[in-house]
Amino acid sequence: MNLRNPLANAHNHGAAGDGVSHWWAQRFSAILLIVLTAWLVYALGSLIGADHASASAWLASPFNAAMAVLFVVTSIYHGKLGLQVVIEDYIHHRFLEVALQLLIKILSILGGLLAVMAILKVAFGV
Amino acid sequence: MATDNRPLSPHLQVYRPQLTSVLSISHRITGILLSFGAVLVVLWALAVASGPDAYQALIQFMGSVPGLIVLATWTFALFFHLLNGIRHLLWDAGWLLDLRGAYASGWAVVALSVILTIAVWGGLA
Numbered sequence: 001m002n003l004r005n006p007l008a009n010a011h012n013h014g015a016a017g018d019g020v021s022h023w024w025a026q027r028f029s030a031i032l033l034i035v036l037t038a039w040l041v042y043a044l045g046s047l048i049g050a051d052h053a054s055a056s057a058w059l060a061s062p063f064n065a066a067m068a069v070l071f072v073v074t075s076i077y078h079g080k081l082g083l084q085v086v087i088e089d090y091i092h093h094r095f096l097e098v099a100l101q102l103l104i105k106i107l108s109i110l111g112g113l114l115a116v117m118a119i120l121k122v123a124f125g126v
Numbered sequence: 127m128a129t130d131n132r133p134l135s136p137h138l139q140v141y142r143p144q145l146t147s148v149l150s151i152s153h154r155i156t157g158i159l160l161s162f163g164a165v166l167v168v169l170w171a172l173a174v175a176s177g178p179d180a181y182q183a184l185i186q187f188m189g190s191v192p193g194l195i196v197l198a199t200w201t202f203a204l205f206f207h208l209l210n211g212i213r214h215l216l217w218d219a220g221w222l223l224d225l226r227g228a229y230a231s232g233w234a235v236v237a238l239s240v241i242l243t244i245a246v247w248g249g250l251a
Contacts, residue, residue, distance in 0.1 A: 027218065030211050037208055041246075048250065052178040059174055072167060079161040086154060115168040118175035 065123035
């Protein structure tokens with residue numbers, strides 16, 4: 001039995017003023033992704049059936065490299081925000097929840113970095 | 127405050143699915159699928175950077191039956207999440223929030239996702 005006042009339990013466990021920023025970040029990245037998905041369809045159209053030489057030449061163009069970086073970063077960021085909410089909603093085991101949140105964060109950063117490094121390597125032709 | 131483990135509504139086991147609730151959970155499921163799809167995009171960029179052998183291996187996998195199933199699922203999930211996401215943004219702006227709007231836009235999302243997926247794969251075939 002818990003004799004503490006419910007308000008005492010609630011203190012310092014709320015959104016602490018930044019709960020809305022997640023909502024806005026998810027919407028802004030969503031709007032950006034509508035535009036970027038149009039580019040993705042164009043990209044897949046130019047890349048289907050391409051061999052390695054033409055795929056790397058395509059990715060090396062500054063416009064495509066920039067859009068590819070923007071697409072990868074925005075979609076992984078948007079995905080991280082979404083997975084975070086899914087975990088918050090459905091994983092009720094506290095340790096597992098925190099571990100998964102950390103894992104999602106690390107994998108997002110790692111995946112984003114790997115893709116950006118790979119795109120830049122092709123773009124700079126090194 | 128009650129903290130025991132009483133069941134919480136909605137009681138999914140006795141709840142008749144409606145278009146709105148099915149599309150709602152589908153938005154989450156396709157979102158999760160697309161997160162896995164992002165791994166594919168990262169792998170593709172790494173393969174291009176690694177050279178012709180790695181690139182060829184990835185393309186070969188994508189052309190196999192499991193690869194094509196992954197790609198087809200990804201295409202549908204992408205179109206569904208994109209269109210239903212636009213529906214969510216319209217709701218956020220205060221539009222289509224009545225029953226009629228929610229159902230009409232819901233069926234439009236389902237129809238357009240199927241049509242766009244078929245159009246993309248029909249264009250390839």
